[in-house]
Amino acid sequence: MPVETIYHDVVVIGSGIAGLRAAVELKRRYGDKLNVGIVSKVQLMRSHSVAAEGGTAAALYPQEGDSFALHAWDTIKGSDFLADQDVVWNFVKLMPEEILLLDHWGIQWSRRPDGRIMQRPFGGHSFPRTTMAADRLGHAVMRTLYNKLLQYDGWERYDEWFVTDFIIENNTYKGFFAINLKDGNLYMFRSKAAIIAMGGLGRLYPFTTYAHTVTGDGMAAAYRAGLAIKDPEMVQFHPTGLVPNGILITEGARGDGAILKNKNGERFMARYAPKFLDLAPRDVVSRSIYTEYLQGRAFIDEATGMPYVQLDMTHLGEEKINEKLPAIREIGIRYVGIDPVEEPLPVFPAAHYHMGGIATDIYYRVMTPDHKWVKGLFAAGEAAAASVHGANRLGGNATAECLVSGRITGMLAGEYALKLGEPSSPEPDVAKKEEDFVWGLVKKESGTPSYQIRRQMHNIMMKDFYVFRNGTDMSEGLSQLIKLRDSYLNEVYLEDKERIYNTDLVQALETYNMLQNAVVVAAAALNRTESRGAHYRTDYPQRDDVNWLKHTIAIRDASTNLGVGFSYWPVTITTWKPVERHY
Numbered sequence: 253m254p255v256e257t258i259y260h261d262v263v264v265i266g267s268g269i270a271g272l273r274a275a276v277e278l279k280r281r282y283g284d285k286l287n288v289g290i291v292s293k294v295q296l297m298r299s300h301s302v303a304a305e306g307g308t309a310a311a312l313y314p315q316e317g318d319s320f321a322l323h324a325w326d327t328i329k330g331s332d333f334l335a336d337q338d339v340v341w342n343f344v345k346l347m348p349e350e351i352l353l354l355d356h357w358g359i360q361w362s363r364r365p366d367g368r369i370m371q372r373p374f375g376g377h378s379f380p381r382t383t384m385a386a387d388r389l390g391h392a393v394m395r396t397l398y399n400k401l402l403q404y405d406g407w408e409r410y411d412e413w414f415v416t417d418f419i420i421e422n423n424t425y426k427g428f429f430a431i432n433l434k435d436g437n438l439y440m441f442r443s444k445a446a447i448i449a450m451g452g453l454g455r456l457y458p459f460t461t462y463a464h465t466v467t468g469d470g471m472a473a474a475y476r477a478g479l480a481i482k483d484p485e486m487v488q489f490h491p492t493g494l495v496p497n498g499i500l501i502t503e504g505a506r507g508d509g510a511i512l513k514n515k516n517g518e519r520f521m522a523r524y525a526p527k528f529l530d531l532a533p534r535d536v537v538s539r540s541i542y543t544e545y546l547q548g549r550a551f552i553d554e555a556t557g558m559p560y561v562q563l564d565m566t567h568l569g570e571e572k573i574n575e576k577l578p579a580i581r582e583i584g585i586r587y588v589g590i591d592p593v594e595e596p597l598p599v600f601p602a603a604h605y606h607m608g609g610i611a612t613d614i615y616y617r618v619m620t621p622d623h624k625w626v627k628g629l630f631a632a633g634e635a636a637a638a639s640v641h642g643a644n645r646l647g648g649n650a651t652a653e654c655l656v657s658g659r660i661t662g663m664l665a666g667e668y669a670l671k672l673g674e675p676s677s678p679e680p681d682v683a684k685k686e687e688d689f690v691w692g693l694v695k696k697e698s699g700t701p702s703y704q705i706r707r708q709m710h711n712i713m714m715k716d717f718y719v720f721r722n723g724t725d726m727s728e729g730l731s732q733l734i735k736l737r738d739s740y741l742n743e744v745y746l747e748d749k750e751r752i753y754n755t756d757l758v759q760a761l762e763t764y765n766m767l768q769n770a771v772v773v774a775a776a777a778l779n780r781t782e783s784r785g786a787h788y789r790t791d792y793p794q795r796d797d798v799n800w801l802k803h804t805i806a807i808r809d810a811s812t813n814l815g816v817g818f819s820y821w822p823v824t825i826t827t828w829k830p831v832e833r834h835y
Contacts, residue, residue, distance in 0.1 A: 255429075255683040257440045260289035260408070261669045264662075265415055265428070265470070266449030267292035268301035269390065269651055270633025272397035273658025274447045274665070279404035282666040288407040291430060291441065293450075293465055295411045297398060300451055300463040301654065304390025305579060306504030307372060307382035308655070309648030310347035318379040320344045325828065327649060330376040330533045331607075331642025332785035332795065333830035334483065334803070334823060339614045339638045341826070343649075343656050350655040351383050359396040361385055362576070372576070373507040374647040376533035376835070380507070382648040387502050387579045389651060413439075414758050415450070415469060417686055418629075419678045420477040423620060425628035426678040428473070429686045433758070436751025438690055440683055444669040445628045447661045448474070448610060448618070452634040453769045454487075455762075457603035457718075458710040459558075461493055461500035470635040472765035474610045475772060480621045481806040482637035482821070484769070485776035486607035488645055488786045489719050491537035493602025495553055495560040499583055501599055503647040506530045508576050510565035512541070513596065514549040520561075525835040532835040535644040535786045538601035542719045545600075553598065562596035569593075601719050605645050607786065608773075609637035611805060611821075616661045621805050621819050628672070630665050632657035639803065639823075643785025693760055699745030702760040709736055709763075709770055717774055722791045723781075730774040734814065737767040775816045776804045797830050 262278055264271045267290055278288050292299065311318045323344040328335050351369065355361060362370040362384045373380040385392035401407070412433045419426040419440075427442040453468025454460045475481055491512075492501040506512075512530050514520045524540040525532035532540075541561050544550050550559040565573060565580075570593045573581050577592075584592045610631040611619050616638055618629040633654040640653050716729030744763070748756035782796035783789050802820040809817030 255438055255440050255687060257442055258289070260441070260443045261286040262445045262447070262665050263289040263291060263441055263443040264447045264449060265291050266299065266451060266633070266635070267296045268299035268449060268451055268633060269393050269397065269654035270658040271299070271447070271449035272394065272401060273655050274449060274632055274662035275407060276397055276400050277659050277662025278666045279401065279407060281663055282670065283404070284406045286406065286666055286669055289410060289441065289443070290407060291410045291413050291415060293412070293414055293469070296409055297394060299394070300466050301651070302391045302394050303463060303500065304651050305387045305500055305502035306374065306507065307384040307389050307648050308351070308393070308651040309374065309377065309381050309646065310351045310383055310652060311344060311381055312348055312351060312369060312371065312383065318381055322379055323381060326377050327640065327646055328642070328828055329833060330644055330646040332644055332833060333801065334639070334642030334784060336614070336639035336824040337826040337828065338824050339640050342614060343640050343653060346656045346659065347652050350652070350659065354393065354396055357396050357400045359385065359392050372504055373531055374503050375506065375528070375531045375537065376646040377648070382504070382507065384504065386575070387504055387577050393651060414761065415473065416690060416761060418473050418477045419682055420479065420626060420629070421678055423624060423626055425626055426675065431690065433753050436754060438687055442675070444672045444675050445630065445665040447665050448629070448631040448635050449633045449658070450635045452606040452609070453766070454603045454606065456709070456713050456766055456770050456773065458714060459493060459498045459600070460603035461490055461498055462603065467762040467766050468769040469762065469765050471609055472768045474618070475768060475808055478808055479626065480611035480619060481608065481772055482611035482639065483608035483643070483776070483804050484772045484806055485780055485787050485804060486643050486785060487603060487773065488534055488605040488607060489538045489601040490604030491534055491541055491601050492563055492599040493604070494583065494587060495558050495598040495600050496556045497587055498602040499587060500604070501563060501580055501583070501597060502577070505563060505565055505577055505580055508572065509568050510563050513562045513564050514544045515551045516549055520544055520549065528835040533644055533646060535788070536835055538719050539788060541601055551598065558600065560598035560600045563599045564596040565592050566594060566596065605650060606634060607637070607641040607643060607645055609635050612636045612638045614638060615664060616657045617664070621807050628668060628675070630661040632661045643787060693744065694746050694749055694754070694757060696745055700743045701747070702744050702763040705736060705740060705744060706763045706766065709733065709767060713770060717777055719788065721777060721787070721789050723778065723789070726774060726778040730771070730778055733767065733771050733774050737771050740764055740767055771814065772806050772816055775814050776806055776818070779818060780804060801830065
């Protein structure tokens, strides 16, 4: 049976905040002039963005002391000066408009007593600018964007379609392949433009705040297609993942007054960040918690053996917790049997965000290593690395960038599609090659289940590429990851041989993507011989601006033993030169 082709003017791949915001921009700006497809690995309102909790950052109140410049400075300083400053300025200037647009579209922002939009303090921000919807920000934004999208015609949703590979020829986007889980068939999507909004790669780690679907499929497919990956070594660990399952306990809890304590009852952040305390940036707080553990001042969970410190909000009182942190209270009671009104919650750093991703320019156009636009292709949200976040993201800036990048890519992709005539067809044999790859996995008669291989990868990533890193361990871990990656296609075995809703196949493809991403992350981390932001090396504990004030650019390169080649882009510095960070 030949691979069927599906046509749209523009396709948005991913249905989180970035994907939905892009789709809304396409329809509200261009209306019926463009036919839009939205392809989602899950049902449209089940993307991981719904799990965002604390808020989204924007400078709303200049009359009270906030400003674009202050938001930009906090973001650039928080990034350990790896953020591109032109991108950051663009980002902070657009964000207040996004907050007001959502307000006009019906989002239920938390309000001050006078009716104005409420904001809370967040780590690394010198002004309380994190706009909140209690502690259910992601769900509120997703629901608002989806309801707005329903006002328009001329778009089609593809729920539960798994994207396998992109088609890039002669530096031009031609389409992509996806499996429809409902009928088990492989399809080719053709469009004049596409927006990759497929999220991050946090499930490289077993202790993570991410949903199980966040496996870096977009980054892996981009890497296989020869696209550039920027700063892959920069993985953020959120200080307060709930022990033992990793569920996010929002930074908003600390913004509203919760404090971290060690087993001696000390508010230990006074040792590490005497000014910002528990609201220092995430890289600082995560290293502080891990140091408390290494120096014997952490608790140990009896059931799992996991270390943890306590997040204490008991002093906030039931009324404040119910008003501002109702979901956190529900999570504590439901998942660990602890009511945070009465007892502290056990927390430890968990993989939370990828500052790296598919390399883009300031307008979220996907770029080649030599700074050429891959015509017709854009990336938005966590999948993209325009370098707002550099080496460490500030809380509240992720959902914010999803909104800004969705808006920009929706506008530019639509503009490009309207100007483009009939796009040229891809090479005639690409569909056959993709079929052979995908269904070749199903046909194998023996081997190792993908979950066993994934477990080996998880152990390596936690042991060698976690909060603290060093060259010896990373070198050993990288060698092990390369062996897993190189043997995977020969080793993996699928028990399920059917086509319809073959989740065994999906998990095998996800694991393949994760192994490729893991090698890129690990190789880049070993390569960067300094400590900067979330990338902290005990053998190179200082930031090295002379040699490493630059972006890592990774690309597939079969001529190297790693299979990965590296080049570098300069950091764009327009306003502030790097200084030492103090909190």
